[in-house]
Amino acid sequence: MNIGDVSECCGLPAKTIRYYEDIGLVQPARRENGYREFARRDLHKLAFLGRARSLGFSIKECRSLLSLYEDRKRSSSDVKAIARTHLDRIDRKIEELQALSATLRDLVERCQGDDRPECPIMDDLARPAPNEHPAPLMSRASSKCDNASLENRSARM
Amino acid sequence: MNIGDVSECCGLPAKTIRYYEDIGLVQPARRENGYREFARRDLHKLAFLGRARSLGFSIKECRSLLSLYEDRKRSSSDVKAIARTHLDRIDRKIEELQALSATLRDLVERCQGDDRPECPIMDDLARPAPNEHPAPLMSRASSKCDNASLENRSARM
DNA sequence: CTTGACCTTCCAGTGGATGGAATCTCTATC
DNA sequence: GATAGAGATTCCATCCACTGGAAGGTCAAG
Numbered sequence: 001m002n003i004g005d006v007s008e009c010c011g012l013p014a015k016t017i018r019y020y021e022d023i024g025l026v027q028p029a030r031r032e033n034g035y036r037e038f039a040r041r042d043l044h045k046l047a048f049l050g051r052a053r054s055l056g057f058s059i060k061e062c063r064s065l066l067s068l069y070e071d072r073k074r075s076s077s078d079v080k081a082i083a084r085t086h087l088d089r090i091d092r093k094i095e096e097l098q099a100l101s102a103t104l105r106d107l108v109e110r111c112q113g114d115d116r117p118e119c120p121i122m123d124d125l126a127r128p129a130p131n132e133h134p135a136p137l138m139s140r141a142s143s144k145c146d147n148a149s150l151e152n153r154s155a156r157m
Numbered sequence: 158m159n160i161g162d163v164s165e166c167c168g169l170p171a172k173t174i175r176y177y178e179d180i181g182l183v184q185p186a187r188r189e190n191g192y193r194e195f196a197r198r199d200l201h202k203l204a205f206l207g208r209a210r211s212l213g214f215s216i217k218e219c220r221s222l223l224s225l226y227e228d229r230k231r232s233s234s235d236v237k238a239i240a241r242t243h244l245d246r247i248d249r250k251i252e253e254l255q256a257l258s259a260t261l262r263d264l265v266e267r268c269q270g271d272d273r274p275e276c277p278i279m280d281d282l283a284r285p286a287p288n289e290h291p292a293p294l295m296s297r298a299s300s301k302c303d304n305a306s307l308e309n310r311s312a313r314m
Numbered sequence: 315c316t317t318g319a320c321c322t323t324c325c326a327g328t329g330g331a332t333g334g335a336a337t338c339t340c341t342a343t344c
Numbered sequence: 345g346a347t348a349g350a351g352a353t354t355c356c357a358t359c360c361a362c363t364g365g366a367a368g369g370t371c372a373a374g
Contacts (some may be wrong), residue, residue, distance in 0.1 A: 076276035087261045104244040111237045120231035
């Protein structure tokens with residue numbers, strides 16, 4: 001099978017398939033004319049890769065999964081470990097994005113969205129810093145960011 | 158102010174600040190010795206950029222936001238439009254990830270995770286295709302992916 | 315004078331492809 | 345046999361937003 005057929009058949013662009021060969025995920029044979037010749041085994045691997053990538057596994061994880069796929073004596077615990085790591089990563093990402101979403105939604109809702117310049121979104125972006133660990137008031141005097149420091153340092157040279 | 162101080166003060170790595178200069182987001186002055194000299198205005202811009210990036214806005218969006226930030230006659234509707242587009246993108250991403258998470262969670266839960274090779278995760282990955290649009294049975298005979306086609310095409314040269 | 319912190323530039327690499335150019339190779343048709 | 349067009353090949357560049365590291369200049373303290 002030529003690359004175009006494989007592409008159509010496993011849903012991966014030909015470019016991607018060449019790329020996968022390049023990074024060693026598949027090793028299709030070559031014909032005399034230089035064309036790649038994909039065997040059933042290559043097709044299976046590519047379909048496997050396509051599915052794994054669509055589930056968000058990284059190429060590195062795909063490599064591991066692929067070697068487990070081809071290992072008859074694999075332990076399902078190894079597969080599960082990779083999947084769980086990935087799942088945890090996804091869930092952490094979801095939480096991050098939900099926090100972002102909440103913040104943005106609040107800002108967007110509070111913004112009038114008219115032709116005047118006043119805007120809570122801008123106010124948030126321009127605000128000094130998200131004081132997660134608010135410093136004691138006295139320590140501000142020695143901050144590198146206040147005006148005095150700025151002038152001093154500007155004048156230093 | 159030197160880049161190191163700016164870095165500490167606005168929380169962006171020096172490398173990032175240089176990069177932001179490189180792509181034209183800030184234009185700090187230069188001293189005679191070649192060192193960058195950041196003024197208050199640059200500090201504000203960098204802090205703004207740091208916050209905007211931490212909210213997930215792309216550099217391109219940051220560029221737009223920054224020019225709105227410096228435009229006294231801006232319309233808050235322009236700001237809001239950018240933020241809403243971004244919010245929508247985040248929410249779409251969350252949905253995607255939640256679907257992934259659900260699929261993966263199901264697979265992980267069904268996997269024994271022992272020393273035997275049987276594994277629902279592998280079974281899923283190795284499965285032909287996620288038949289979102291299941292083809293009529295008869296059409297499989299002409300698929301490029303069945304054995305006959307494979308052999309034919311392999312034998313063609 | 316030396317040390318070490320800080321600054322500079324430039325180049326390369328990350329991940330995972332994707333776009334495009336220039337150049338074969340095959341097949342079909344005239 | 346000529347030719348057109350599809351499909352294959354390679355290689356190089358590009359995307360995003362940095363980040364790492366090398367090689368070298370500058371500055372303040374001891």
